[in-house]
Amino acid sequence: MDNNVLWYMEKQINRTIDNLRKRNMEGFFVKNENELIILLKELITVNSVVGVGDSMTLFETGVIDFLRKENYIFLDKYKDGITSEEKKQIYIKNFSADTFLCSTNALTENGELYNIDGNGSRVAPMIYGPKQVILVTGINKIVANIEEAEKRVRNYSAPIDAKRLFKNTPCTTLGYCVDCKSPDRICNDFTIIRGQFIKDRIKVIIVGKQLGY
Numbered sequence: 001m002d003n004n005v006l007w008y009m010e011k012q013i014n015r016t017i018d019n020l021r022k023r024n025m026e027g028f029f030v031k032n033e034n035e036l037i038i039l040l041k042e043l044i045t046v047n048s049v050v051g052v053g054d055s056m057t058l059f060e061t062g063v064i065d066f067l068r069k070e071n072y073i074f075l076d077k078y079k080d081g082i083t084s085e086e087k088k089q090i091y092i093k094n095f096s097a098d099t100f101l102c103s104t105n106a107l108t109e110n111g112e113l114y115n116i117d118g119n120g121s122r123v124a125p126m127i128y129g130p131k132q133v134i135l136v137t138g139i140n141k142i143v144a145n146i147e148e149a150e151k152r153v154r155n156y157s158a159p160i161d162a163k164r165l166f167k168n169t170p171c172t173t174l175g176y177c178v179d180c181k182s183p184d185r186i187c188n189d190f191t192i193i194r195g196q197f198i199k200d201r202i203k204v205i206i207v208g209k210q211l212g213y
């Protein structure tokens with residue numbers, strides 16, 4: 001990567017991590033998947049209960065495989081043959097997990113986490129329940145402010161996610177959001193996390209790559 005681009009990225013990541021700290025959240029930067037897994041081993045206690053929220057980033061970075069192989073009590077919502085009832089039980093168990101992992105739809109340079117969810121099973125445990133929440137995000141999800149975050153998520157992340165889920169929504173035809181009232185709508189819960197009472201309960205790991213959407 002061009003050194004000047006690298007310099008810009010470092011400045012952006014540093015001020016994002018600084019602003020997360022001011023909001024009682026901890027920020028980390030790792031260059032790649034290997035460094036990410038090393039950090040996760042430090043942060044997640046062996047034999048503890050770990051849940052995850054829907055995240056392409058966790059698959060792309062090998063985190064799901066890591067959780068399956070290592071000595072954790074993994075609440076695996078993706079296991080083969082899982083029924084929708086078993087999945088619902090996992091969603092409830094996630095609230096009492098020692099660690100809950102997922103990504104964020106956007107992260108502002110001001111240290112805010114912006115997310116849209118369909119049934120709330122991803123954003124609800126981010127807000128309350130698990131002792132520790134670890135959000136893994138690519139540099140592509142860092143935006144200047146909440147306005148940019150909303151624009152990014154509604155016009156980019158959500159239509160792509162609706163497509164992935166084979167939803168019958170206007171955005172899967174048009175490629176942009178029209179704020180539909182479709183029964184298949186996936187954008188039901190909009191959340192902004194701007195701080196935490198419990199210091200460092202939320203940890204954000206920025207990986208120096210383009211990940212997820």
Ligand code: SF4
Binds near residue numbers: 158177181186
């Ligand atoms: S509100 Fe509807 S059209 Fe907009 S992104 Fe969500 S599902 Fe698609």
